[in-house]
Amino acid sequence: MEDNPSLSRTKAYLVPIIIMIVLALVLFLPAGSLKYWQGWIWWSEISAVTLFITAYFSNKDPGLLSRRMKVKEKERQPLIIRFSSLLSMFTYLIPGFDYRFHWSTVPAGVVITANAIVLVGYIFIFVVFKENSYASTVIQVEEEQPIISTGPYAIVRHPMYLGLLLMMLFTPLALGSYWALILASLFIPTIIFRIRKEEEVLLRDLPGYADYCKKTRYRMIPAVW
Secondary structure: OOOOHHHHHHHHHHHHHHHHHHHHHHHHHHHOOOOOHHHHHHHHHHHHHHHHHHHHHHHHOHHHHHHHOOOOOOOOOOHHHHOHHHHHHHHHHHHHHHHHHOOOOOOHHHHHHHHHHHHHHHHHHHHHHHHOOOOOOOOOOOOOOOOOOOHHHHOOOOHHHHHHHHHHHHHHHHOOOOOHHHHHOOHHHHHHHHHHHHHHHHHHHOOOHHHHHHHOOOOOOOOOO
């Protein structure tokens, strides 16, 4: 992929566009209506930030985009991690049905506030990407990979997961569904398992990571864990 920059850039734009189309179908088909205004707000902000991140890093750091497109894990993952994508899909599906069958009544103010928090979480992930070009979707250590200890990495060891957790926990409310919060809450143990597995690999394969852990004590949430 990296030997053909034009192909990489084409794929970099194609993948998020396909994801946005799939997300739109997942949201609006269950809702049975294009009047699902909560879905439009959430989908629009996610699409806008995703396309901005793609455009930014296709120019500034195409290597990061290449790493983000990898999906095959070298390390064996717990079963709960393998089903994280399925968990995400159902977290997005339920709000549409919720809207159609009127299971929840989430106040407009809560919907707007939740969308703002989702946006903050996504922007925070963008900041993490700027700081760490090695923020891959898979657990791996590359040759000559450095330890990143600046920016958000000076506060917690896995800041990207903090941004992701904010997004996933508040997405149900942003989409107007209390019921989807039940599934979204399962991301907490999923991310904990993921971080523990990732740290096993980093401690084993990344020189100096143990010293970094002593300096930066918390994994994801300052003063908590």
